[in-house]
Amino acid sequence: MASTQFSTKxxxxxxxxxxxxxxxxxxxxxxxxxxxxxxxxxxxNYHFGSKENLINEVFRxxxxxxxxxxxxxxxxxxxxxxxxxxxVLAAFVEPALAVARDRQGGAAFxxxxxxxxxxxxxxxxxxxxxxxxxVLREFARAIxxxxxxxxxxxxxxxxxxxxxxxxxxMSDFGLIKRPAGxxxxxxxxxxxxxxxxxxAAGIKS
Numbered sequence: 529m530a531s532t533q534f535s536t537k538x539x540x541x542x543x544x545x546x547x548x549x550x551x552x553x554x555x556x557x558x559x560x561x562x563x564x565x566x567x568x569x570x571x572x573n574y575h576f577g578s579k580e581n582l583i584n585e586v587f588r589x590x591x592x593x594x595x596x597x598x599x600x601x602x603x604x605x606x607x608x609x610x611x612x613x614x615x616v617l618a619a620f621v622e623p624a625l626a627v628a629r630d631r632q633g634g635a636a637f638x639x640x641x642x643x644x645x646x647x648x649x650x651x652x653x654x655x656x657x658x659x660x661x662x663v664l665r666e667f668a669r670a671i672x673x674x675x676x677x678x679x680x681x682x683x684x685x686x687x688x689x690x691x692x693x694x695x696x697x698m699s700d701f702g703l704i705k706r707p708a709g710x711x712x713x714x715x716x717x718x719x720x721x722x723x724x725x726x727x728a729a730g731i732k733s
Contacts, residue, residue, distance in 0.1 A: 537575045539565040545586050549639035553583055553647055584655045587644075590627055590637050591656075595663045597623035602670060613674040613731065617724045620667050621694055625716050628698035638698050645695070675732060683731075690727045697723055 543564035547556040558579055562569055576582040601619035609615035628634050644652060664687065672683055697719055706715040 536565075536567055536571055540567060540572055540575060540582070541586055541589055544582055545589075545636050545640055548583070548586060548643060549636040552643050553649055553652075558582075580651050583649070583652055586637075586640060587652070587656065588659065591660055594623050594627050595660055597626070598663060599666060602666060606670065611674055613671065613728050614724055616667065616670045616674060617690070617727050617731075618720065620690070621697075621720050621723055621727075624694055624698055625720050629712060629716055638695075641695060642699065671731060678731070686727075686731045689730065693723060693727065 540561060544556070544561050547560055547564060550556075551560075558569060558572055561582070562572060565571075572582065576585060598619055601623065602616065605612070605615035605619050628638050630637075644656075668683055668687055671687065672678065672680070675683075678686075706712065710718075
């Protein structure tokens with residue numbers, strides 16, 4: 529029974545993620561989600577209660593694990609490479625790029641993130657702030673320790689710019705595509721290394 533419930537919930541989340549990526553939050557109806565997931569509306573109501581909560585849970589499914597990986601890598605960096613800005617930035621960048629390259633819906637989730645930037649959804653912004661704001665604050669503190677002369681306002685401006693650049697890198701929409709003969713892992717590592725080097729220079733300037 530538990531397995532059936534999990535697979536139903538997961539199908540709904542997967543269908544919603546794909547549809548939100550294609551049509552946006554406003555442009556997607558629960559009827560479309562139920563049709564894509566091959567479930568009835570009662571199943572959506574049972575697992576999520578509302579469309580707004582379904583949107584939030586699409587983000588939670590990816591963001592919870594990414595946040596755990598980020599904080600875990602940040603903690604390890606503070607032990608192994610204390611005071612090293614590049615190690616802090618790697619903890620922020622690398623788990624996000626791993627999500628983007630996830631073959632199980634990673635590309636769709638990146639388009640969902642783009643929708644979140646483009647569409648004004650105050651409920652979603654509040655949810656993300658409440659659930660994951662602490663992650664950004666942890667990184668802000670870690671960066672401040674690495675660059676003690678940086679004013680708080682400057683720090684948050686630069687962290688904001690880093691987040692924007694990271695989202696762009698996650699989309700893989702830029703001029704540089706993975707060359708033939710280069711593995712996905714190697715390409716992702718190169719992207720992370722270049723972004724970390726770029727961000728470190730900007731933050732330190």
